[in-house]
Amino acid sequence: MTLSENQDQRSEASQELRSHPAVRNYMLLCLAALFLLVVCLAERGLEWWCLVPALIGCLALLTYWSHGPPLVLWSLAGLLSMSGPRSRGLHVGWWRFRMPTLMDLMLCVAVLAYVLGHYRLLSLVRHIFPLDPRRRRVDPAQRRSAALVTGWEMALLGAALPVWTGLAVVTWVWMMDYAPLLDMPLELWRVLRLVWAILAVLAVTGIMASYLRQTTATPEESLLYLQDQCWRQTHRAQSMFNRWLTWARLRAQRRTCVSRPSLRIREVRTRGQS
Amino acid sequence: MTGSYLSRSREANQFCAEKRFEIGTIPFRKNIPGAEKIMLTSRGCWFLFSVLVILSLGLLRLSLPLTLLGLTLLLWFAAQWLGFLVRLPGMRRLRVEREVWDDRSAVATLWAGQTFEVRVRLSHDGRLPSPHVLATDCLPFAVEQLNGSIHVQGIVQAKKPLEITYRIRCGPAGLARFEGVRIQSADWQGFFYHVHFVHAVVILPILPALTPRAVQPTSLKRHNLLLPPGIHRFRRPGSGSELLDLRDYLPGDPPKTIAWKVSARRGRLITKEFESEVPVRCTLFVDTSSSVRVPTPAGASSRQIRYGKALDRLIDIAAGVLQTNASIRDLTGLCLFDEYGAQYVAPDRGSVHRTKCLWLLAAVAARSAIPSSSFESREGGGIDPDHLLPLAYSFAAEVYPELLRSAVNSVPWAMTWLEGFSGYSRRLHLGLLELLHRRKSTLRTLCWWTSFWALILPLCLLLMRALMRTQALDHWLLLVVFVAPLTALATWAGTLFLFGVDAVAGGGKRRRDRWRKQLAALLSARYGLAPGGLAMLLEDDDAFSLLVQRFLSEHQVPYTLPLYSPEGRYLFAAPQKVPVLANALVRAVGKGRDNELFVLLADLLELDDALDPLLRAVQVALGRHHQVVLICPWPPGLERPHTQGERPVSTGRLTPAARLDPGHLEDQVTIQRFHRAYQRLRRMFTRLGVAVLCAAEEEPIPLILSRLERLRNLGRPYS
Numbered sequence: 001m002t003l004s005e006n007q008d009q010r011s012e013a014s015q016e017l018r019s020h021p022a023v024r025n026y027m028l029l030c031l032a033a034l035f036l037l038v039v040c041l042a043e044r045g046l047e048w049w050c051l052v053p054a055l056i057g058c059l060a061l062l063t064y065w066s067h068g069p070p071l072v073l074w075s076l077a078g079l080l081s082m083s084g085p086r087s088r089g090l091h092v093g094w095w096r097f098r099m100p101t102l103m104d105l106m107l108c109v110a111v112l113a114y115v116l117g118h119y120r121l122l123s124l125v126r127h128i129f130p131l132d133p134r135r136r137r138v139d140p141a142q143r144r145s146a147a148l149v150t151g152w153e154m155a156l157l158g159a160a161l162p163v164w165t166g167l168a169v170v171t172w173v174w175m176m177d178y179a180p181l182l183d184m185p186l187e188l189w190r191v192l193r194l195v196w197a198i199l200a201v202l203a204v205t206g207i208m209a210s211y212l213r214q215t216t217a218t219p220e221e222s223l224l225y226l227q228d229q230c231w232r233q234t235h236r237a238q239s240m241f242n243r244w245l246t247w248a249r250l251r252a253q254r255r256t257c258v259s260r261p262s263l264r265i266r267e268v269r270t271r272g273q274s
Numbered sequence: 275m276t277g278s279y280l281s282r283s284r285e286a287n288q289f290c291a292e293k294r295f296e297i298g299t300i301p302f303r304k305n306i307p308g309a310e311k312i313m314l315t316s317r318g319c320w321f322l323f324s325v326l327v328i329l330s331l332g333l334l335r336l337s338l339p340l341t342l343l344g345l346t347l348l349l350w351f352a353a354q355w356l357g358f359l360v361r362l363p364g365m366r367r368l369r370v371e372r373e374v375w376d377d378r379s380a381v382a383t384l385w386a387g388q389t390f391e392v393r394v395r396l397s398h399d400g401r402l403p404s405p406h407v408l409a410t411d412c413l414p415f416a417v418e419q420l421n422g423s424i425h426v427q428g429i430v431q432a433k434k435p436l437e438i439t440y441r442i443r444c445g446p447a448g449l450a451r452f453e454g455v456r457i458q459s460a461d462w463q464g465f466f467y468h469v470h471f472v473h474a475v476v477i478l479p480i481l482p483a484l485t486p487r488a489v490q491p492t493s494l495k496r497h498n499l500l501l502p503p504g505i506h507r508f509r510r511p512g513s514g515s516e517l518l519d520l521r522d523y524l525p526g527d528p529p530k531t532i533a534w535k536v537s538a539r540r541g542r543l544i545t546k547e548f549e550s551e552v553p554v555r556c557t558l559f560v561d562t563s564s565s566v567r568v569p570t571p572a573g574a575s576s577r578q579i580r581y582g583k584a585l586d587r588l589i590d591i592a593a594g595v596l597q598t599n600a601s602i603r604d605l606t607g608l609c610l611f612d613e614y615g616a617q618y619v620a621p622d623r624g625s626v627h628r629t630k631c632l633w634l635l636a637a638v639a640a641r642s643a644i645p646s647s648s649f650e651s652r653e654g655g656g657i658d659p660d661h662l663l664p665l666a667y668s669f670a671a672e673v674y675p676e677l678l679r680s681a682v683n684s685v686p687w688a689m690t691w692l693e694g695f696s697g698y699s700r701r702l703h704l705g706l707l708e709l710l711h712r713r714k715s716t717l718r719t720l721c722w723w724t725s726f727w728a729l730i731l732p733l734c735l736l737l738m739r740a741l742m743r744t745q746a747l748d749h750w751l752l753l754v755v756f757v758a759p760l761t762a763l764a765t766w767a768g769t770l771f772l773f774g775v776d777a778v779a780g781g782g783k784r785r786r787d788r789w790r791k792q793l794a795a796l797l798s799a800r801y802g803l804a805p806g807g808l809a810m811l812l813e814d815d816d817a818f819s820l821l822v823q824r825f826l827s828e829h830q831v832p833y834t835l836p837l838y839s840p841e842g843r844y845l846f847a848a849p850q851k852v853p854v855l856a857n858a859l860v861r862a863v864g865k866g867r868d869n870e871l872f873v874l875l876a877d878l879l880e881l882d883d884a885l886d887p888l889l890r891a892v893q894v895a896l897g898r899h900h901q902v903v904l905i906c907p908w909p910p911g912l913e914r915p916h917t918q919g920e921r922p923v924s925t926g927r928l929t930p931a932a933r934l935d936p937g938h939l940e941d942q943v944t945i946q947r948f949h950r951a952y953q954r955l956r957r958m959f960t961r962l963g964v965a966v967l968c969a970a971e972e973e974p975i976p977l978i979l980s981r982l983e984r985l986r987n988l989g990r991p992y993s
Contacts, residue, residue: 119463238809
C-alpha cells in the first residue's frame, strides 16, 4: 500500500468519525452551551466582549484543540473578574451577594456543559488515553470508540449539569454560614475554610486509597516494598560492600587468567587461524 | 549476502521486539511510560489548574459567578476522581480466559507456520462496572497477528464480559507465551488514567511443521517378498529369507540350511547363507548451544529486516527427517547437546516417540542465546547491560507495571541528581561525562573535606601559636587564613559547575539510572536475591546483564547481542560442546546395531583446535560400518558457501564509495572468514569419508533421506 493510499484511508476514516452521531451530538451540545454562555455574559452588560469565550470555544471545537476549555475558562475568568464589584470600585461584603441569581446558575450550567462536551469529544476524535512518547502517531485504539456512546450516557450528562450546579450552591451557602474565628478578615476565613476542606478531602481519600492498595498488594509487591525500604536505609553501605566484592571477583578472574596462559595461547591461536 | 551483515549485528537495538516498543536507535532518549499509578493526564492537569485559577480569582476578587463556577467545576472534577478511584479495585480482580482454536476445536499445541484463532474473554464479578477500559492482549513474540484486533474497548460489567478475537500465524518452532492482558482505564473525559496488567500466563509449544516433502525417497520393489514396514534387507549373513551366498558346510551349521542339490552337484556339503533383515536406524545429533541460538539479521533492506536463528533450520531438518522416517516406520533417535551436556532419546518409532521428539525440539528452540563466556567466568566478555536495558525495561513496563510503581520501587531524586551509580565492573571504559555522572558523590566528599580542613587548619595553627608562644608561625598562619577559604570556595564552585554540566548533559544517564534501579529491584525480587540483591545488581554489571538476559529469555522476548567483545573475541564460541558431542556419538555407537546413520547437525565452524575428540569418535563410528553425515548450520542472511566449480554469487555492482564503506568491508571480511572456516571443516571431515553440508540450502533433508535409502536398498553401507 502506497503512502497516498494510506493517507486517503486515514482521511476517509476521519470523515466518517466526524459524521458519527455521537460526535455530532457532543458538538451540538458544546455549541448550545457556548450560545447560552454568550447570553449569560451579555446579560451582565459585557457588550461585544461577551463573544470572546464563545469564539475561542468555537475555534477549539472546529480544530479539536485540547487546550480550548482552559482558554475559555481563562477568558471567562478575565471577563468576570474585570466586571466584578471590586473592579468597579465597590467595596461590598460577601453578604451583599449571598444568593446567586438564575443567570449565575445558567452560566455554571453552560460552562460545565461545554467543558464536559468538549473533553468527551476530544476523547472520541483525538485520544482518551495519554499518548506514548515513543509512538510517532496516534494509535486509533487510543481513541474512545464512538459506537460506545449510548443514549444513557447523554441522559446522565443532562442530569449531571443541574446536580453539580446545585451542589456548588449548597457548598457556597455552607461557606457563608460560619462566622470567622480569631478576628481574621471574612474573605480570608472563607478562603481558608475552602482550602482546608479540599485538603481534608484529598488527605482522607489518599490515605484510604493507599491503605486499600496495600491491603490488596500481591506477595511480589510486598517483597519489593520491603526490599526497597531496606535499600533506601542502607544503600550507601550496601553499595560500598558490593563494589568491593565486585572488585575482588574481577581481580580473582584476572589472576586466574594470568596463571593459566594456555587458555590465552589457545584463544589467540583460534583467532589467528580464523 | 544482502545488506551489511556485521553492521546489523552491531545494531542491537534494531530488533522486532524493540520495534514493538519503538525504543529507537538511541537508547535512553525517550521516556517509557506505563508504571501502574493513577495518573492525572496533562488534560486533567490543565483543567484542574484552570479551575483553581478561577476559584482563587473568584474568592480574591469577590466575584460570586466566578466562585460559583469554580466550585461547580471543582466538585464535578472531584466526583469524577472519586468515581474513578472507587471503581479501580475491580480492575485488579479481572479474570482472563483464553482459548486457542484451530479450524475445529480448542488446541493445546501449535504448529509452526499454521494459523489459529485466539479468543480471550475478560470478565469480573464486582458490583460496580469498570471505567472505560482498553484491553490489549499481549501478543507473543513467536507469533504474527493475521487479522482481527488485539484491542477491545468498553466497560466490563458482571454479566457483560469483553471479548477479543484475532487470528495468528505461528513462527518457527519454540514456545508461544501469552502473558496476559494489559488494561488501560480512563474516565470519559480523559482526565485520569490507570494501567494494570492482568497476568494470565499460557505457554503453548509450537511444534515444528510436518509438511510433506516433495522429495520423498522412491522405493523400487526388488523382491517378491514384502517385508514388514520398517524392516530392510541388509547384505550381511543373518536370519533373513533371501539368499545371500553359498559356502562350504562348517560343523555346527543347521542341517536345514544345507543346499542339497548344490551339494550333490559338487560332491561336498554346501550351506546357504541368508541375508540379514534389520531395521534402519537414524540418530540425529542436534546442536543447541548458544552459537546456533544467537539471532542474526536477514532481509533485503533495513526496512524488511528479519531475524532468524540457525537453530530454526536445524529443527526444520530434524523434524523433516523424523516425519519421513515415521511414514515408512524407520527408527529415529534424537540427541540434543550443548556445551553443558546431552539429552538422548533412543531410536524408536511410533507417534508417541515422534511427539516426544517434537516437544523436545520445541522446548530447545525456545531457549535464547547466552554468551558462553558469561556462564564460565563472567569476565570482561560479558554483555554491556546498556544494550538490553531499554528493551527489558520496556517489556517490564508493559507486563509488570505494578512492580515499577514508585510506591514499591522508588528512585530517590537525590540518587540520580546527586549521587549516581558507580558500576564498578565497567569503570575502565567510562568517558569523561560518564565518569563525572557516576562519581558525583566523590566530588561532594571532596567539597566537605576541603571545607573541613579550611576550618581546622587555621584553628590548629592558632592553637600552636598560642601554645608555643612564638611568632614564627605568623606567615604560615597568614597564608593559611587566606588560601584555605579560597581553596574551599574554588572546590565548591568547581563542584557546582560540574554538577551543572551533569544536570544539563546527563538527562539520558539519569533516565538510564532510574530504569536500572527499578529493573534491578524487580529482578532481585523475582530471582530470590532480595534484600541484598538490589545493591549487588546495581554494582555488578555482569550479574545484572546475565539476569536481564534470563528475564528476557523466560518471557520469550527475542533480543540481539553483540557477537564480539570489545577485545574482538567471539562471544558465542562454545568449544566445550565438542567433547560432549564426541561422547554422545561414542555412546550411540556403543548402543548401535548393524547399520546406523548418524547425522550431526552441529555448528563446528572456527573450532578447528577442539575437533580432535569428535574426529576420533567419527572414526570409531565409521570403523563400525556406520555412516556419518555432518550438517553445518549457516547464519540466515549470510551468503552460502559455494562448492568447487561453482562461481560465487555476485552481490551486484557496487559503487567505489560503497566498496570503501567500512561496514561493507567488515561484511566482506566476515563472509570470507565464515567461508574459509567452512572449507576447513569440510576438508577435515571429507578426508574421513563424511559428507559435509551446509544447512542454508534445501539440500540436507534430501541428502539424509538418500543416505537412508542407500542403507535400505544397497545393503552393505561400506560397500
